[in-house]
Amino acid sequence: MKRISPATVTVGVFAILFGLVAAYATKRYFAAPEPVPPPTESFVVARINLPQYARIREQDVEVIQVPLGKAPEGALRMRNNAVFRLTRDSIRAGEPIFEADLYEIGKSPTLADQIPPGLRAVTVSVDREAAVDGLILPDSHVDVSLTVHGDHPELNGVATLTLMRNVLVLATNQNRYPGEERMYRSLRTVTLAVTPEQSNRLILAERYGSLSVSLRSSVDDALAAGDVDDNLVNPSDLLNLSPIEPVAQVQKTVHIWRGTQMQELTFLEDRIQESYDTTAAIERRQSGVPAVVPTGFGNEKQHQDGFLYDGDAAYDADEPTHDWPFGESRSTSQLNVVRPNG
Structure with a gap:
């Protein structure tokens, strides 16, 4: 058997490779082009x-x-x-x-962007001890309460009432807008969305007492914003005490004679005390001590002798004449004496 030379093997290998390349090229030539992906x-x-x-x-x-x-x-x-x-x-x-x-790069919401149409933004100080610190956030709804101190009979010294209900919170000193990361400081001010009339009420309320806010439920809409009911609370209500009846003041009657004409005036005890204070001021003035003399009731003054004289509440005894409320000018020597009756 004749042996195959290496040259023959080499030629055969190249022939096979050439055939494969030719077959692949023929297939690619007659194959359909691949679709171009759309942009x-x-x-x-x-x-x-x-x-x-x-x-x-x-x-x-x-x-x-x-x-x-x-x-x-x-x-x-x-x-x-x-x-x-x-x-x-x-x-x-x-x-x-x-x-x-989106807001512009580096920009954040302004308060004007958050005010509902027709309302105003009012910032008020709140009682830090009475506030729901950390829980009042922008977009919350709160009730606003007012605590006042005074000597009015219905206050009994101090009283608290709900001033407004269901008020929208726009911002606080902790959060300027919803979603902002909270600033770690105590709640001191809240900015509320209210009507123009309510804004005036809040501004006036701050002058007469302290305000506090209470958080409302998100589903509690029983009362519309600003509606209030009769919920005045004072120490008597809190402790279930009987109200103190005011003491009736004793009335005093004074008859003023001008010739044959008599005029009757009635004074309460507090007005008589005011007359005493006026008398003391006049005596200080006559003694050379500067003093501001309060105006008496009906332009009468009570002097140290216990009588009332009609005339100017701040008259100077050294002045010769005075303008009287009855349209005539008389000297101090023409004053008519009036005597108080029990």
């Missing part, structure tokens, strides 16, 4: 539900590809265009994010 474009969508005033994190958004011309007009194209910015309104998961949905 695409990308835009940014929310991966989770984003509340109003939320600061967007990188994991909160994603970029999706769609055929060219299918992306919403105005939608953001790159993730970096949305990250670390605040949302102006809530955005649902899967919704595209537009430039108008």
